[in-house]
Amino acid sequence: MKPAIFKMISIKSLALFFFIAFLFFGLVSSCKNYHRNSTHKDVSLSGIKKGEGLAIKYCESCHLLPDPSLLDTRSWENGVLPNMGPRLGIFHYGMQAYPSYRYDREVDSNFYPSRPLLSLEEWQDIIDYYVATSPDSLPRQDRKDQIQLGLPYFTVEQPRLAYTNPTTSFVKINASDSSHPLIISDASRRNIYFIDKDLQIKDSVRSSGPIVDIDFTQNGMLACNIGVLNPNNGKFGKGQFINIGANGKLQEDTTPLFDHLRRPVQILSADLNKDGRTDYVVCEFGNLVGALSWMENLGNNKYERHVLRAAPGAIKAYINDYNHDGQPDLWVLFAQGEEGIFLFTNKGHGNFESKQVLRFPSVYGSSYFELDDFNKDGHPDIVYTCGDNADYSPVLKPYHGVYIFLNDGSNHFDQKYFFPIDGCYKAIARDYDGDGDLDIATISFFADYERQPEESFVYLENEGGFNYRPYSFPGAKSGRWLTMDAGDIDGDGKIDLVLGNFSLGSDATKPNRNWGQGPPFLFLKNKSK
Numbered sequence: 001m002k003p004a005i006f007k008m009i010s011i012k013s014l015a016l017f018f019f020i021a022f023l024f025f026g027l028v029s030s031c032k033n034y035h036r037n038s039t040h041k042d043v044s045l046s047g048i049k050k051g052e053g054l055a056i057k058y059c060e061s062c063h064l065l066p067d068p069s070l071l072d073t074r075s076w077e078n079g080v081l082p083n084m085g086p087r088l089g090i091f092h093y094g095m096q097a098y099p100s101y102r103y104d105r106e107v108d109s110n111f112y113p114s115r116p117l118l119s120l121e122e123w124q125d126i127i128d129y130y131v132a133t134s135p136d137s138l139p140r141q142d143r144k145d146q147i148q149l150g151l152p153y154f155t156v157e158q159p160r161l162a163y164t165n166p167t168t169s170f171v172k173i174n175a176s177d178s179s180h181p182l183i184i185s186d187a188s189r190r191n192i193y194f195i196d197k198d199l200q201i202k203d204s205v206r207s208s209g210p211i212v213d214i215d216f217t218q219n220g221m222l223a224c225n226i227g228v229l230n231p232n233n234g235k236f237g238k239g240q241f242i243n244i245g246a247n248g249k250l251q252e253d254t255t256p257l258f259d260h261l262r263r264p265v266q267i268l269s270a271d272l273n274k275d276g277r278t279d280y281v282v283c284e285f286g287n288l289v290g291a292l293s294w295m296e297n298l299g300n301n302k303y304e305r306h307v308l309r310a311a312p313g314a315i316k317a318y319i320n321d322y323n324h325d326g327q328p329d330l331w332v333l334f335a336q337g338e339e340g341i342f343l344f345t346n347k348g349h350g351n352f353e354s355k356q357v358l359r360f361p362s363v364y365g366s367s368y369f370e371l372d373d374f375n376k377d378g379h380p381d382i383v384y385t386c387g388d389n390a391d392y393s394p395v396l397k398p399y400h401g402v403y404i405f406l407n408d409g410s411n412h413f414d415q416k417y418f419f420p421i422d423g424c425y426k427a428i429a430r431d432y433d434g435d436g437d438l439d440i441a442t443i444s445f446f447a448d449y450e451r452q453p454e455e456s457f458v459y460l461e462n463e464g465g466f467n468y469r470p471y472s473f474p475g476a477k478s479g480r481w482l483t484m485d486a487g488d489i490d491g492d493g494k495i496d497l498v499l500g501n502f503s504l505g506s507d508a509t510k511p512n513r514n515w516g517q518g519p520p521f522l523f524l525k526n527k528s529k
Contacts (some may be wrong), residue, residue, distance in 0.1 A: 024471075038119040040132035043081050051129025054122050058088060063338040063362040068134040070363050071393050076130040079392030079485045080363070081217035088214075089113035090123055101288055106233035111288065116255075141398045141420035147470045152461065154497065158475055159199040163189075166520035168500030169229070175215075181489050184500060184521055187229055194250065197490045199523060205242055205250050217269040218278065222257065224267045231287040237261035242371040258295060258303065262312075270319045270328045272296070273350040281330060283314035290314060292332055295352060308344055308352055308370070312336040316436050318371055321346075322380065322411075333384075335366035338474055341382065356387070357411055359381065364399065365389055366443075368426040370499035374416075374438055374466075378408040381416075387424035389446035390505070402407060402427040402442050404466065408429050416495030417466045421455050422448040428486045429493045433528045436461040441497055453477035457499060479503065479518040494526035 035046045058063055071080065085093060085099035089112060100106045116123075169187040180194035180202040187210035196201040213224040220241045227236025245251040258267075258280070266283040273279065277297035281482075284290045288449035291521040292311030295303040312337025319328050327346035334340055340359040344352040360366055365388030371380040382405040389397070403418040405413035423446020429438040447456040457476040460468035479501030489496045499522045503515035 009112060020447075033360055034133050036132045036137050037120070037134060039073065039136065040128075043132040043366055044127045047128045049129075051123070051125035051127070052327070054118065054126050055129055058117065058126070060287050062087070062338075064359050066361040066363050068130045070361055070397075070399070072137050072395055073131055073134045073135060075376065075393035075395055076134050077127070078279050079394075080128060081127055083392050085123065086112055087515060088118060088123070089116035090118075093120065095121065099183065101233060105234055106235065106389050106423075107288055110196065118177070123171050136516065139394060139398050140396075141422065142403075145470055147452070147458055149454060149472055149474055151459055151471050151473050151524070153526060154459070154473075154524040155527055156475060157199065157523040157525055159195070160200070160520060161201060161520055161522065163197070163520065165516040166501050166504055166518070167504055168318050168483065168520050169210050169226075170214065171483050171485045171498045171500040171521055172214055172487045173409075173489055173496070174216065175488045181491075182498060182523075183214060184498075185214075187211075188521065189505070192223070201325050204248050204354045205252055207252055207454050208239075208240070208386060209236070211267045215266075215268055219269075222267055222269065222280075223252070224264050225256075227261070228263070231263075233262065233287050233289050235248055235260040235262050236263040237284070239264065239267045239282070239314050247380065247425055248308060251529070258282065262290050266317055268317055268319055272328055272346065272496060274327070274348075281317055281319065283317055283332070284312075285336070286312040287336075288312060290336070292317070292330075292334075292344075294350070299438060302345075307362045309354065310332070310343065312499060313337065313339070313366075315366070316368055318515055320371070320380075330506045331369075331371060331380075333366055335388065337362055339366045339386075341362055341384070355411070358384070358405060358413055360386065363393060363397075365391070365397075370427065370429055372429045372438055374404060374429075375406060377407075377409065378411050379411075382413055383427050383429050383440065385421075385427045386426040387421065389423050394446075396422045396448055402440060402460070412435060417468070419468060419470065421457070422446060422452075423457055423480065426473060426484050428484060428497075430486050432459075432486075432495050433461065434494070435462075437464065441486065442467065445502070449477060475522075476513070479522065489523070490525070492526075494528060496526045497524035498522070498523070 082098045085098040164235045167188040172183040182195040185192045190207045192205040196202050209225040211223045211230050212226045215222045225238045238256040238394050240256045241253040261444035262284040263286050265285045268281040269278050282293045282294040291307050292309045292314040293305050295305045313334040315334045315335040322329050323399050329346050330344040332342050340356050343355045343357050364386040366386045367388050368385045370383040374381045384403045387398040387400040401424050402418035406416045421444050423444040423447040427440050427442040429440045432439045439462045444456045453474050454472035459471045481499045483500040485498050500517050
């Protein structure tokens with residue numbers, strides 16, 4: 001047994017040890033190791049540290065704070081930061097005038113701060129943080145399985161419809177219509193083509209603007225007219241019905257259901273307040289401004305607009321009753337600024353409660369999502385793609401691709417799978433081969449066309465245990481695939497695919513100039529057993 005004096009010394013020594021350890025680790029944590037890139041080694045560490053704190057204060061107030069490592073130095077310095085400056089009231093810095101919509105009449109006069117929110121010295125600290133600590137270039141994608149050429153269950157067929165420079169902005173398989181089960185829209189020609197199972201045109205409609213979506217409602221086909229495709233804040237979009245005219249031909253209704261919409265990309269119908277009338281959900285992607293709204297049907301062709309989220313970027317919505325209370329709820333992807341998936345729970349009488357179930361950095365370029373049950377537990381899982389590369393950082397990104405997030409049963413989602421695809425734009429999960437599990441078909445609008453053009457279309461065959469084998473086909477590079485749909489075109493009970501070629505547009509990945517000679521769409525006929 002030790003004397004009491006030795007016990008006292010041991011306790012004091014232990015206390016001294018923990019005190020010194022506390023001081024040491026506190027000192028280490030306060031001196032974060034900022035790694036400066038090769039071109040900005042002279043930037044002070046104190047300025048970088050201040051810049052990080054300011055970014056947390058100002059940038060994170062609008063969206064998830066992006067880490068400098070998500071983009072290369074040049075993209076931060078020449079693209080993202082000059083476009084963020086005006087949001088903080090900084091329109092000029094040094095000899096550079098920052099781009100803005102300051103004098104755009106479609107933007108409220110109070111959109112930008114009337115005076116800078118921070119000093120120019122503080123703005124330089126933010127610049128130093130992102131520019132000095134970001135990589136000189138982004139790493140290439142780390143793909144475990146290489147894409148194999150040769151589709152195991154599909155044959156590729158070209159349509160008889162052919163013209164140069166197609167700008168296919170929408171494709172839809174409507175299996176319930178045996179006379180023309182395929183619909184495609186060309187944005188530049190402003191034509192909607194209705195095509196039969198032999199890929200021949202049966203009818204066409206001249207539209208007043210680019211059609212980017214069609215909803216099949218009880219009142220007919222409701223076309224979503226985006227107005228102007230290129231980014232803008234104007235209210236040029238509208239929703240218009242396509243009806244059968246007196247001559248038996250399809251025609252666009254000259255009186256819009258709604259108009260003065262900011263770049264709408266989707267309009268869905270449902271009785272949201274359970275009053276027996278058809279209401280509509282409208283995704284106005286917009287640009288700097290936009291909104292997710294629902295139009296309450298008041299009767300007599302009158303509607304009242306209710307804004308659910310006053311923010312740009314609403315790109316895809318689904319209506320379902322996830323909690324089985326008899327009220328239609330909304331799942332919506334926002335792809336601008338605060339990127340993420342939101343669940344709007346219908347509380348009755350047109351009131352909704354919102355929750356963000358997934359959140360992504362503002363540079364991800366979210367492009368699409370679906371609700372699918374991968375583990376067959378009765379709860380909706382999420383297939384998500386990111387790959388929009390047309391904004392301020394048009395470089396290949398290692399985090400672009402298709403993701404699967406599993407639902408724990410309480411609408412908390414965890415990432416289960418990721419397959420990297422440069423510029424991934426859409427993914428459709430279906431049991432294409434008829435073996436009882438979900439495979440995934442994907443397209444890319446910003447693929448690495450120079451080194452791996454086959455990633456512009458990838459078929460991921462489910463081999464079980466969230467292992468997917470990737471396939472493509474040699475002619476995948478013949479088009480620039482903006483849109484895709486899945487369904488049974490020819491009535492044989494198998495799920496086919498249609499890819500839409502939007503051949504125009506700039507791209508930093510050395511685009512294939514032959515896209516304009518490619519087909520408006522490709523038909524991937526399912527030949528599985």
